[in-house]
Amino acid sequence: MGAVLPEGVTPAGTRGRILKAGLELFAESGFAGASIRQIAGIVGINSATLYAHYPSKGHVLAALVRIGHEEMLARLTEAAAATRDDSAGRQLAALVRAHVLLHTDYPLLAVVTNSELHALAPELARTSLELREQCRRMLADVLELGVRTGEFSLDDPMLAVTAIGGLGVQVAQWFGPALHRTREQVADQYAQFALRMAGAHR
Amino acid sequence: MGAVLPEGVTPAGTRGRILKAGLELFAESGFAGASIRQIAGIVGINSATLYAHYPSKGHVLAALVRIGHEEMLARLTEAAAATRDDSAGRQLAALVRAHVLLHTDYPLLAVVTNSELHALAPELARTSLELREQCRRMLADVLELGVRTGEFSLDDPMLAVTAIGGLGVQVAQWFGPALHRTREQVADQYAQFALRMAGAHR
Amino acid sequence: MGAVLPEGVTPAGTRGRILKAGLELFAESGFAGASIRQIAGIVGINSATLYAHYPSKGHVLAALVRIGHEEMLARLTEAAAATRDDSAGRQLAALVRAHVLLHTDYPLLAVVTNSELHALAPELARTSLELREQCRRMLADVLELGVRTGEFSLDDPMLAVTAIGGLGVQVAQWFGPALHRTREQVADQYAQFALRMAGAHR
Amino acid sequence: MGAVLPEGVTPAGTRGRILKAGLELFAESGFAGASIRQIAGIVGINSATLYAHYPSKGHVLAALVRIGHEEMLARLTEAAAATRDDSAGRQLAALVRAHVLLHTDYPLLAVVTNSELHALAPELARTSLELREQCRRMLADVLELGVRTGEFSLDDPMLAVTAIGGLGVQVAQWFGPALHRTREQVADQYAQFALRMAGAHR
């Protein structure tokens, strides 16, 4: 299945396998629709054993959401760093490409990260919400830069941030081999869409 | 609350109140996260009474999803009819405006319609899936028309259909008074985004 | 199917159709396993309508059990009357034949009458229990007569009453066309069994 | 109470206590009339705990029915073995005695085994139905043997199998201290009845 998690960030051993099983089930049935016993069943452990690794079902989701947001921030940060001295257009393209590729590479994680955040207790969600805001800020900065330099033309930059930021989210829901497009092709297309939305010239 | 349903299509009396309560809860907690007793509680009836009106929890969702898709098709159809003889650009703008306004007017319905369809038994989902495909087809037709007439320039029209079609969906998740923009302003902005994505010139 | 009730005793119209439906379902699923809605469904009426004819589910069963016992008493009485002046052997044969034929003719009624009596509130059951005792008495009288005249030889007449009285009960559970025997054949066989059990000579 | 189960075959601990409670209630109210909470209440556990031991209410019944049939087969087999070289008459008497004693020793189990089999899902019932057929076969064999040797005289051996096989069933419904007869007395009487029904001479 597509239940893939970023290496490095993801814990090893049983903890990691619990996360992967949770990812699979939360993506398919939602947080409320997936049960601790189903998760344990996939991992091959008793449901009570799960509590030796995570203090509650909510903490499993929190860990996933956290990983998803951290990976997003990492990729966007990297993209920004790589284009720090480029034009606003190049910076925007890099951000959108990175965002889209995140969603083609970890589609289930993106789905869970985006649509199950509300199921999280406020305290468990806080960290992730902050990461999310940082990402948003990065996109907003680039758009504002472009507007300032005259490279972009936007009537309502804030709406543009939301619209462009929302592009990647959809990708996670349908990207797959049946699409007959590579991740790069999709990323390039969406980068073009973003540039056009920003009214970029040159 | 934003638990608003299109008039006319929505049944009257207890049936309608059940739908509104279901809409509110499904939007907030998802299908699996909302309980029949919660719905009944909002309506102010015994949970058993619900079954005098709908044969199962799934049928409540199905009715909502159905109404959502029918309203979408109705609005898109109206927009298309009103611009039948206009340029592809005007047709596209009309479709996107209609789509966005649907999401500003019935945000909860749009959220439920889009993100809980998977919770529906295949048989209950079929009708709605067909309506959804019709809407997609309408957007695709306009984009193809624009490409044919040279009005639009698109490398990959199919991806554009998806990207533009996805614009409205996000709107439902954040539109509200706190945004300090009218529904018309948002619709106009998004129509502009769509035209830019399509590479429309004049 | 085999949901047949004795004519004459059974009420006409909807009341009768309710009884037949109840008979069918109580025989198949037991009193607790059959629902008022199922009964109403077979009759083709609303479940609330049933209460215009019977004050409760229990009263439907009571009516059936009553009919069953009355038919039994009627048939046994007739058999006894027809052989009043015959030998004990002929009297016994007539009783057993009548008993068996009752069970071949109204198998479902017999099943319900025998195995759902316990589900009846004591007050509703009383009348039927009295009828049942009368029938038992008739059989006991014949056996005692035969013992007195030396026609029968029995170590423990009371056990014989029970054993012979129980013969018919089984018949209801398997009699049918698949048996490839007529009701008369079965009745004759069982009458012979009874005579043998009684140790009848001549 | 008479909620007694054969030792050895019956599981120990909570599992066994669940079976005993189920036996008591199924015998009294039937399968449909007894609730999981009633069973759990008698055992003294939460109703959810029951599901740690049996996957469904039906499986509790299935276990009981299974035990009942296994005990029946075991006792009949033993009786047959002990009289293997005896006359058909002695073999028949041994079988009937064993059958009756089974019903005096485990009356509730016999009632449940006989009258709730129909409530079992076909798959759960299969094994028990096979055991039941084996028992029937044993009785049929003895009767056929007696007919062949001229020891018995039967017009319709198949009906005799059913009639004699049905003798024991009734016993379970009334045997008890109030009867003022020992289990042995009843068994002997019924063995005599069976021999007479078979038309045995010496």
Added chain:
DNA sequence: GATGAATGAGCGTTCATTCAT
């Protein structure tokens, strides 16, 4: 005589979680 809407109680079952082992 019949209905649809309604109800309180209860159904079999599953939930997330705890705890002794």
Added chain:
DNA sequence: AATGAATGAACGCTCATTCAT
């Protein structure tokens, strides 16, 4: 690190019954 047994609460749903129409 892992388990089986246990729990209170809740699940979706059906029950027999009532009542205004």
